Amino acid sequence: MEETGRTTHTLAALMELRKRILNGDFPGGTRLFEVPLAETLQISRTPIREAMSRLAEEGLLDRLANGGFIVRSFTFADVMDAIELRGVLEGTAARLAAERGVEAEKLRQVEEVLSKLDACFGRTAGEVDFEAYSDLNARFHGLLVELSGSAVLQREIDRATRLPFASPSAFLSDRTNIDIFRQSLHVAQEQHRALAAAIGAREGTRAEFIAREHARIARRNLEYVMVENPDLILRVPGLALLNA
Structure with a gap:
């Protein structure tokens, strides 16, 4: 049950973050921080982190060398x-x-x-x-x-x-x-x-x-x-x- 709940929260975070990125709420070059996002979306940090990893796989975010993620920009x-x-x-x-x-x-x-x-x-x-x-x-x-x-x-x-x-x-x-x-x-x-x-x-x-x-x-x-x-x-x- 606990695992299912986390999966649900990860999916919710993924969908919301993807929507905000595609809508331009987070312009290219914006660094995303787990704590503020967790507070804004009212979801714990682990699902937020997992969602950002998924978005990096999709090509919408880049991983930073010192940890964290940044919104990609495209020409x-x-x-x-x-x-x-x-x-x-x-x-x-x-x-x-x-x-x-x-x-x-x-x-x-x-x-x-x-x-x-x-x-x-x-x-x-x-x-x-x-x-x-x-x-x-x-x-x-x-x-x-x-x-x-x-x-x-x-x-x-x-x-x-x-x-x-x-x-x-x-x-x-x-x-x-x-x-x-x-x-x-x-x-x-x-x-x-x-x-x-x-x-x-x-x-x-x-x-x-x-x-x-x-x-x-x-x-x-x-x-x-x-x-x-x-x-x-x-x-x-x-x-x-x-x-x-």
Whole structure:
């Protein structure tokens, strides 16, 4: 019972600290101290320490040589590189899936997710269920990695997408319900279907190209925010950590 309680407190601390970091409450370079955080969150120091260790594994915090943690900051190039890396890794996963072949049942699961993604678009132009699309999009990308049959790729893609701005759903929260992002979802869904078709047809080179091109949608959305409309930075999870 005692262990369960500590796990619950660690999870609560983890979720709260992650939210505050991503919202920009703790800017990059901020040193986090256990005692003040424990008092603020009304959680003992051990779960706070464990939560900060988890956030360091996620890449949101850095460990200091003399102990403690500091909030990481990122450059625009860091974010672009992270998105590019995800595209390369997912492209490799798509190529392997196509080359190795995929069971009919797995392809049926992909088609089911794609049909549900189609249903996220309303009858009115520009109407999109962002919350449902975000969840289903994450499911599609998860299935894509599974189709490769590579535990190594699975591990590396998980690592690459821990940073919130590099995840496939970085621009899909309700807070980013912005016209240009809504428009990009139609292109993204067309690419989802083309990617699934290429894998089913065992066209490895084409599948890899589509997956890498698909990641570039996130790059274009990021450029729109950073270059054309920086007022939107706080509406995209994690971009508050950018060191402009």
